[in-house]
Amino acid sequence: MSAPTVSARPASRHGWAHAVAAVLTGLAVMVLVAALGLWAAGAADLPDGAFPRVVAATLVTAVGGSVELSGNAGALAQTHAGLTVIPLSVTLAGALVTGAGFLRPLRHRAVASAGELAGWAARIALLWLLALIGLAFAARQTFAVDLGSGTLSDLTGLFEAAPKVGFTTDVPLTVLFGLLWLAGVLLLALLVAPGAPLPGRLLRFQETVRPAAHAMVVLLLAYAVVGLVIALITAATRGHASANFALILLGLPNLAWLALTIGMGATWNGRVDGPFGLPMPHVLDAILRTPDVSALNLRSLTDHDGRWWWLVALDAILLLAVAFRMAACSPVRIRLWQHAVHLGVALALTVLMICLTGRISAHYGLSLLGIGDLGGGLSGELFLRPQLWRTVGLGALWGLVAGFLGGLLARPVHRRGEVGGP
Template sequence: MSAPTVSARPAAHHGWARAVATVLTGLAVMVLVAAFGLWAAGAADLPDGAFPRVVVATLVTAVGGSVELSGNAGFLAQTRAGITVIPLSVTLAGALVIGAGFLRPLRHRAVASAGELAGWAARIAVLWLLVLVGLAFGARQTFAVDVGSGTLSDLTGLFDVSPKVGFTANVPLTVLFGLLWLAGVLLLALLVAYGAPLPARLLRFQESVRPAAHATVALLLAYVAVGLVTALITAATRGHAPATFALILLGLPNLAWLALTLGMGATWNGRVDGPFGLPMPHVLDAILRTPDVSALNLRSLTADDGRWWWLVVVDAILLLAVAFRMAVRSPARIRLWQHAVHLAVALALAVLMICLTGRVSAHYGLSLLGIGDMGGGLSGELFLRPRLWQAVGLGAVWGLVGGFVGALLALPVRRRGAVERP
């Protein structure tokens, strides 16, 4: 009689009810973060009750979905628009909540079968698929563009046409990338959490993978925490509280992880033109607002303010801290060079993720009768993209050095598997 009870217990602990709670809680947190962030940014004043749909579109982009912009101005004018940016604050909030919900029924166990983990993940994936379809069909809206006063305004009034721009989610791409995002979140949760069970065949890999993965995620979260403290201090001392809270709730990891790569010596290329602008700090906008493509790196930052060299110090301190903790949490038989290689691989992958998700691109153009830019300052362009392989290579070097030094500092500390000599 006891065997059926034991076999039924796991299903009761992570059945459909718990899957629904996990998905709905993650979705609710993402909606709240996006809504408050957009409200602080002034999006609540958008016409035609567009605010809820803008929130939905923000959630679509936060999970890797695709939102396409379109323009229309009748026969008089043509508009062109496009934007690519991931609000990583919303992404991070959803990932943390869904990852914690996925791991909660699995805690206090050493081993779980691959079928059990796959079944539990499949329940969440089915419900998440329904959420993605709903978000994709709900993320669509059209806005009229205010062209101000002057000749263009007179012509649009005379011909009874006005430039419009709208957005529509690409349903297939949103579903595809949204499911891939969920798979990445669940896999990373299993890799990072020390208490999460693994299939018996994979237990031999957890000593090499889990400490390095945990250390890298801790480094990323620590940088977000440092960015949060910095943003709050800035809001308290320099004002602009609404803009600061909009940045915190929408794009804090975007800037925090950008700073992490800059402190490692990476270079990002970008340009700002027209009405677009980058959020705080203002130095980013000042460096990139040039006629040609500009390089954003430590050299250009310190040319404006020498205090930006502190990014290197912060990188070094936080990396050594997580590397030391990684070595302490690892078995004593792991050698110094192994710690270095493990952290180098993990940090290189983390920097690759930052480079792929931290890209920013936006453009808007308005032309009259097909001739030039007649928007009177409405047209503009903004982009920021990394020198990818340079950044990944620097991440690997920092991980190699940091992992070795951190493990060296951890040698005097008694660790798991250590045996005292008589």
Template sequence: MSSLSLSRPAVARHGWAQAFGAVLAGLVAMGVVAALGLWAAGAAELPDNAFPRVVAATVVTAVGGTVELSGNAGWLAESDAGLTVIPLSVTLAGALVLAAGFLRPLRHRAVAGAGELAGWAARIAVLWLLALLGLSFAARKTFSLSLGDLGEDALSDLGDLFGISLRVGFTTNVPATAFFGLLWLAGVLVLALLVSRGAPLPGRLLRFQESVRPAAYAMVVLLLAYVGLGVVIGLVVAATRGHPADTFAVILLGMPNLVWLALTIGLGATWNGRVDGPFGLPMPHVLDEVLRGRETAELNLGTLADHDGRVWWLVAVDAVLLLAAAFVMAKRSPARMRSWQHAVHMAVALALTVLMICLVGRIDTHHGLSVLGIGDLGGGLSGELFLRPEVWTAVGLALLWGLLAGFLGGLPARPARHRGQVTEAPPGDGAHGPGR
């Protein structure tokens, strides 16, 4: 064996087998989290063995896919329902596992060609698309419910009289699921390359890594810190206030939905929403109090403080975690980076992060039932829940917070640089090598 071959660094394979392993691991992670969350929420009791289909539908919605609901009771009654919500706990689990699988073969390398990275990502994308198509066709089910299950005795009597039961079903929009699922995958892979300091980049992009990678890493740390804090609070609530199954359902299905919403509210953002009928926001209860019973209510620090003054702690939590994220960003940045540059990088990164939260954190769900041609009957037969952000106000506030936190957080990072990082040498000092 030649000395040349011995000196070459080992390059991990990233062919079809490795791509299959990464996709399978991501799907298993999402399926397990979704199944446990739905089981805690009571979905395992659905009739006609619908539970596996509901798990598949949950995974589809977690990557941006569309699930359509329907229901009817023949000529007696029909239902109208819609659901737009992303279970971000499932999304986060899949993103972390898929990103790890994508990056693993690329470790220990400084540079990779654009063609190599594109080929590796394309293999994953092909298998991911096939998996999405399989999930889309699996996430279809129609099952029967007694009209009495809706809690209305009159409907139960009608159903018993005419021998009619309610048929409820859901299906997926395959083209939309494929498109948004691939878009989600592209975002995960690009973000993985941006965040990981050990991942190789094409030579033409290396000049961007000093400004982009530290900020992207800091934002991921910030979001994960909020999720971790929310999980701890959820476990305390489960242990002290009862209803542990409901709390675990929230943790396993929608914890990022809640804590990232809290992040934006702590920055001063406003969300508009309404809660009507049997729907409700699972935790904390103060959100439900603000939104219920109004045509459209504002959800922000002021309206929440009218019900619970402890909401002002969100501002303090935001300030502490944003300063910590800014410190992490500055510590991973080159030592020559100026304080104003840290501020700009943090502002842009936080604004993009809040924009992402506004896009994925929306909720829009409704259901209604008409009987014998009579429209929405109200009461327990219909309901609506929606929550939408004032996007550009939230993004503007994020820019201001990011500028301030980036500047202040970068100051203590100067004496805490990584070992081996030094400031730029004065003119003339680099002209001579070290003496021997």
């Protein structure tokens, strides 16, 4: 049988119209998800018509861009604030739609040259660059902080130190990380999609890389679906529908993928102070709202409610399912230890991604005449970060075990390269 040849279709077939459609569709979905989530969270009531600029800032953070908070309270007072969080619901929606738009003109292809893929990606990247620059300059706003009534309000009025807090973007960092985000999305789309064409020299890697990468995407989406079902049930039975829909549209994967790592035995350290709070489940807020840094893990969760052990069972079931599918989609010549290594490496990288994108840090406060943070509700802190390398190691261990067991379960299944198989 002769070797496959690169399609004779010219690279120009994937022209600017397709690139514009891919970028605009991805941006439109991200804007829609972010706007609805912020509206449910009450951001539509922000003064000075700031809602569109907050939406732009949300999109910037969703693709890894940098949003900087600043404060000004006159010569005798200082405000300080900081925020680091990625709204992964917006990120996930944009990645899925943009990746699908990138692959659409390449469907029904077996092989594509490296030059064709690079040219097609470059068109999308150039348009995405223009969009990033526009978002970076649009995401700028300043707000006056309402102190209410009382001594603090009187003092700030006396010293003409009315506090203001605003946000702006670091344009170079936003462009850099936004382009890296796009590159990751396009590369992952090629790795994951079963029918996506690859250059001829890379075809041999699809037998080992593609099943494992596809398994990890299925795992993450499955956890997001489970989280969505739980969030909808909570909204229907416990009220606070607007807060729950804000969570779904802005940060559902943040909590769902956090649960994935905790089910493996990971520990996240964090603290909540002041008016900050974590959305559902409320047990997170109860664990982290302590004077000292707290540990969020299976032990602390089950101390509040023993039913949280179901996270371990859910991890085991879903990982075994994706491991079985990975092995069933792999050539029969792949050995059991290779299945274990493939899934171990893939899950370790996936957990590393969750740890890097799921961390949260937020703080703000007002000091007058150099006297600490004043105003009670006008200061607060929230942070949540993983024990990184221990968590990645646990992911690798779970992947090794699940990959081996999935390979065993897939042995009776007909696979590629097997006589009588499809």
